[in-house]
Amino acid sequence: MINYQGILNSISADCSLSKDRGKVATYIPELAKTDSSKFGIHLVDSNKNNFQAGDSETVFSIQSISKVLSLAQAMGLIGETLWTRLDVEPSGDPFNHLSLLELENGIPRNPLINAGAIVIADILVSNLKNPKSDFLQFVRNLAGDDDIDFNREVAASEKRTGFRNYAAANLLKSYGNLKNDVETVLDFYFHQCAIEMNCSQLTKAFYLFMNRGKCQKDKTYLTLRQVKRINALMLTCGFYDEAGEFAFEVGLPGKSGVGGGIVALLPEKFCVATWSPGLNTKGNSKLGMEALEQLTTATAQSIF
Ligand code: GLU
Numbered sequence: 001m002i003n004y005q006g007i008l009n010s011i012s013a014d015c016s017l018s019k020d021r022g023k024v025a026t027y028i029p030e031l032a033k034t035d036s037s038k039f040g041i042h043l044v045d046s047n048k049n050n051f052q053a054g055d056s057e058t059v060f061s062i063q064s065i066s067k068v069l070s071l072a073q074a075m076g077l078i079g080e081t082l083w084t085r086l087d088v089e090p091s092g093d094p095f096n097h098l099s100l101l102e103l104e105n106g107i108p109r110n111p112l113i114n115a116g117a118i119v120i121a122d123i124l125v126s127n128l129k130n131p132k133s134d135f136l137q138f139v140r141n142l143a144g145d146d147d148i149d150f151n152r153e154v155a156a157s158e159k160r161t162g163f164r165n166y167a168a169a170n171l172l173k174s175y176g177n178l179k180n181d182v183e184t185v186l187d188f189y190f191h192q193c194a195i196e197m198n199c200s201q202l203t204k205a206f207y208l209f210m211n212r213g214k215c216q217k218d219k220t221y222l223t224l225r226q227v228k229r230i231n232a233l234m235l236t237c238g239f240y241d242e243a244g245e246f247a248f249e250v251g252l253p254g255k256s257g258v259g260g261g262i263v264a265l266l267p268e269k270f271c272v273a274t275w276s277p278g279l280n281t282k283g284n285s286k287l288g289m290e291a292l293e294q295l296t297t298a299t300a301q302s303i304f
Helices: 004-017 027-031 062-082 101-105 114-127 132-145 152-161 163-176 182-193 199-205 222-236 240-249 288-301
Strands: 040-045 050-054 195-197 254-256 261-266 270-275
Touching: 004 040, 004 050, 004 288, 027 152, 040 199, 050 199, 062 114, 062 132, 062 222, 062 254, 062 261, 062 288, 101 163, 114 132, 114 163, 114 182, 132 182, 132 195, 132 199, 152 182, 163 182, 182 195, 182 254, 195 199, 199 261, 199 270, 222 240, 222 254, 240 254, 261 288, 270 288
Parallel strands: none
Antiparallel strands: 040 050, 040 270, 254 261, 261 270
16 A cells, blocks of 8 residues: 555655745736645545645636546547647647647647637537536536536636737637637637646546546546547647656656646556646646656555
């Protein structure tokens, strides 16, 4: 039996002593208000045992972590046809990079960079009756928690300053890879990114990716093939232009967000979420990455 609680306590103690915590994202002004001294970690194992340490019950902006959940909902709705509008290759570029999109004629490299997630947002806007509330309900159902909500100030803040996302959406539109109008799709995208969750809720929402497509309440949302694909995308594309480094140091599929959250999983073993708002130069949570490296080293468990 692995002593997860002991390992999380020791990781949390180490993180509380860390002097270099990275820098909180400021390009979305609302996020700049986040307290950089926070650190939380929560792990749920395949027997639904929960372990946590630090600020694991404090909610934060999940930002790009939401891209995995929107992809899961879109795959459930339209299946394989999705891949006519998106590729599945790592970009090796920052999340908001645009030049590849133009070079590759409006087909985003993958669904976890902004341009790709905006195409997924477009698919959800086309296929859901009440896109924002239906997506929110999907996330609540996955996590089994109706308290999960948008932070509307964060969404409004990003709407005012999201110039690169407007550029990406307009480029997509110019290539015919956006069916709805730019404002509607970005309003949806900014809201999905502005969902708030804590580490414990995140591990519940991502449980199905560890559990062959079944959520904690045993309802099946994804086929095995879909789970395999989403986990492969998280491993190869989940950490901006640091996906290689994350695989190298941590060795798990996962996804980060500029709110400082990271969620990662070992299929059929555990799902873990960390939160520390300070980011490294690539936009990933600095302490979160260090914590997960410690976790896979201490437990000797990773996909490799
Ligand atoms: N809403 C953010 C953006 O589009 C998400 C970025 C992220 O978390 O990587 O810039």
